[in-house]
Amino acid sequence: MIETNTELLKGIANQLRIHSITSTTAAGSGHPTSCCSAAELVSALFFGHMRYDAKNPRYHNNDRFLLSKGHAAPILYAAWAEAGLFPASELAKLRTIGSDLEGHPTPRLPFVDVATGSLGQGLSVGVGMALSARLDKLNFNTYVLLGDGEIAEGAVWEAASLAGIKKLNNLIAIVDVNRLGQSQETAFGHDINVYRDRFKAFGWRVETLDDGHDIEEIVEVLGGIGLDDKPLAILAKTYKGAGVSFLQDREGWHGKPLNAEEAARAIAELQPSAQSAAGVAIPAPDALPAPHTAAPASFPAISYKAGDLIATREAYGAAISRVGEADGRVVAMDGDTKNSTFAEKFFKKFPERFTECFIAEQNLVGVATGFGARGKVPFASTFACFLARAFDQIRVAGISQANLKLVGSHVGVSIGEDGPSQMALEDLAMMRAVAGSVVLYPSDAVSTEKLVEQMALHKGICFLRTSRPKTPVIYGNDEQFPIGGAKVVKQNAGDKITIVAAGVTLHEAVKASNILASSGIGATIVDAYSIKPLGKDVIKAAAQKTNNLVLTVEDHYAEGGLGDAVAGELSSDGVKVHKLAVNGLPRSGKAEELLAKFGIDALGIAEKVRSLV
Ligand SMILES: Cc1ncc(C[n+]2csc(CCOP(=O)(O)OP(=O)(O)O)c2C)c(N)n1
Ligand SMILES: [Mg+2]
Structure with a gap:
């Protein structure tokens, strides 16, 4: 481990606070107090603990940092600016349309792997990354920063459970227990023991920080990562708005930027002890072989028999x-x-x-x-x-x-x-x-x-x-199915209608066309295997040959499915689209009975076609 300079990390934390306040004030919106509570945690992680190439955030063996509490985006952006990835002057463009520094992080930014901001999702993503590291024999760690309010989400505990089961000791959850959520105090306030017991119950090693602003405490706990065969939860007791006297631990400041005068006062408090991270040595990741990421040139052949x-x-x-x-x-x-x-x-x-x-x-x-x-x-x-x-x-x-x-x-x-x-x-x-x-x-x-x-x-x-x-099986083994295509399965000169179907209803449509043929009604059948993007050109060309008359048939509710996709794409071309779909609440029964009940079996389709042609 590299020598840690506590004073420097403290100074950087205040620099990150200043950036977070300045950029949200410039933007006129954002969550400065949610950034302030995490400032020491972020400072200690980014400037001495995490191993990454700050100039190449996509490097395959970089430690990963997921800001699950995505509303604290300004401090994430500040950290990467201080790490030297881009000039700190960019931070002033926070939340503006021309900048990728969005209100909540998105992978438009090279150091963001997944979008966050819908709370409760980051830990699951972290589990996937930690499992991926294991599979690829890479030794990067995945760090996930969560809010205390956020961990009321059930998905967090779904993830915690799997991480415990898989003994992901390369996954670290850091919970910023600042007592407050958005509109009020969280259910457990500063009672960190409640969270400790929960994480423990899910098979995690837990470290509690009685003072989540104490760099020495943080650094000591970070030093113990990987010493166990369990994932690690670091529960840090912090204060929302920490570092600024009139913000710290106050309700009513969530999601509010400071006005210019307030920002000036806050910065006057922080500036004397703030320090730039310029020149700080960031530990390098190990240069391990990159996982294979190229697509294969071909796939093994298939051999199905028609009719199977x-x-x-x-x-x-x-x-x-x-x-x-x-x-x-x-x-x-x-x-x-x-x-x-x-x-x-x-x-x-x-x-x-x-x-x-x-x-x-x-x-x-x-x-x-x-x-x-x-x-x-x-x-x-x-x-x-x-x-x-x-x-x-x-x-x-x-x-x-x-x-x-x-x-x-x-x-x-x-x-x-x-x-x-x-x-x-x-x-x-x-x-x-x-x-x-x-x-x-x-x-x-x-x-x-x-x-x-x-x-x-x-x-x-x-x-x-x-x-x-x-x-x-209705297709030959060499048939190709490009995304955005459709297949004409049956078509004869003089067909009166084009039936567009997919899945089980395609087979019902083919049967219906045989029934209809016996009474002299020809039907073109199109397999809409690609519903989005829709094989529009194929369907349109078929429809034009049947006087622009189309019937869609789907084993799905009428709202938003195949019929709506076809109607939405083709109605402006003068195609008339009629729909058969599941119109009503189904019940148990045999598949054939249910298809018949909703008129999407061969007989139902044939009857509908007779009413249309
Ligand atoms: C799923 C979801 N629900 C609600 C919100 C709205 N929201 C944004 S921040 C927040 C409070 C978060 O509190 P906490 O996790 O404690 O974060 P803090 O700001 O205190 O660090 C809420 C309710 C959201 N972004 N996502
Ligand atoms: Mg909170």
């Missing part, structure tokens, strides 16, 4: 195992449904690359996001309906522009007897709404396999919607 009955969820298991063979970046995780989603196939083949996250979907998505932020291609699977539980994590992953692959099985009423609590009927709407997302919905084993390849190669958030019932 295979559920797309089962094909997913085969696909992830095959894709994972060629692509060492692929890791997978599941929430105790791996035998239903078929992620189990990957788990059996590559146990070291699989993380069982147990029944904790918010953490599942956070862990996957953490892996993605370290260059892995993470596939997180569970029943699609349960991903809704992690929608906020997914939404924030969109802001992070995360490389995240979500796989949701058991969609729609076609799951049958388990009933509505297990049916995903909103997932397309949810996933379509995520920034930058790709939404894929295969109907057979071949398209599933090819779409999983596409997901691995695409950088960004992808969602694969898999189904429970077995469906026949």
Whole structure:
């Protein structure tokens, strides 16, 4: 360990406070008091403890720092400016449209791995990063700074639980126990023992700091990192607004910038003991080999036979195992449904690359996001309906522009007897709404396999919607399924209508077209396997040949799914879109009975078409 200069770290803490106050005052908004409580913690971590290349924040073996309490962004920016990454003068641009120094951190900045600001998410991401470090045999540590109010979030404890189970001694949670939340005191105020008992119960080593502003105490505790086989929680008793007499420990100052006069008074108090970090030696990370991050040139071939009955969820298991063979970046995780989603196939083949996250979907998505932020291609699977539980994590992953692959099985009423609590009927709407997302919905084993390849190669958030019932293979093994495409499955001259479907309803639509053919009504069938981006050109070209008459059929509620996607893209081109979807609350029953009940089986489709042509 390098010699620590306590006075210097104290001075830097005050310099960080000054930056935080000055920049939020300039911005006219922000959270200066949330920065002040963490000033010594951040100073001690960034200027003598953490090992990183300050000029290359993306270096693969840098220690990672996640500001889970993202509203304290100004102090994070101040730390990196003081570390020399960019001039401190940039801090004055905080929260302005031309600057990447946003109100809460986003990965537009090279030193931010994931967006934070929606509280309670950082520790899950940290777990993913710590697991990734282990897998890659890298010795960086992951530090997560949390607020005391923040740790009321259940997702924090989902993450704490898995970190304890996995004995992640390369993960350090630092809780800034400043007693206050936003609108009032937290439930436990300064009673640090409550938090100590909780972290201990989850299998963590706990260090408490009676004075979280005492650099010597902080440095001593940081020195003990890694000496144990447990993750470490540092619970620091601090004061919100610390260092400024008229802010410290006062209610009513959360999220408020100081006015110019108040800022001047605060700075007058801090300035005499403030010190720049210029020239401070930051410990270097070990130069360990970089993990492999290149995409593979090709994937092993597949060999399905037309007509074979295979559920797309089962094909997913085969696909992830095959894709994972060629692509060492692929890791997978599941929430105790791996035998239903078929992620189990990957788990059996590559146990070291699989993380069982147990029944904790918010953490599942956070862990996957953490892996993605370290260059892995993470596939997180569970029943699609349960991903809704992690929608906020997914939404924030969109802001992070995360490389995240979500796989949701058991969609729609076609799951049958388990009933509505297990049916995903909103997932397309949810996933379509995520920034930058790709939404894929295969109907057979071949398209599933090819779409999983596409997901691995695409950088960004992808969602694969898999189904429970077995469906026949309809595509040849060499068929390609580019993201944003669609397939014309059946088309004849003189067709009266274009039916757009995906998943189980594609097969129902094909059956319906056979029924209709016997009464002389031709129907073009399009497989909309890529719902976002939609294979618009293919659908439009097909529609134009059927007098712009389109019927969409989906095993999803009518709101926000396939029908809305098609209508939204094509109505301005003069295409008339009619929708069949699950219109009403489902119940238990046989898959066929439920498809019939909601008119999305072959007979229902045929009847609807007769009413339209
Ligand atoms: C999920 C979520 N809920 C609510 C908020 C609004 N919010 C922002 S900061 C804050 C208080 C946070 O208190 P604490 O974690 O103690 O942080 P401190 O500012 O005291 O360091 C709240 C409620 C949020 N950002 N995210
Ligand atoms: Mg607090």
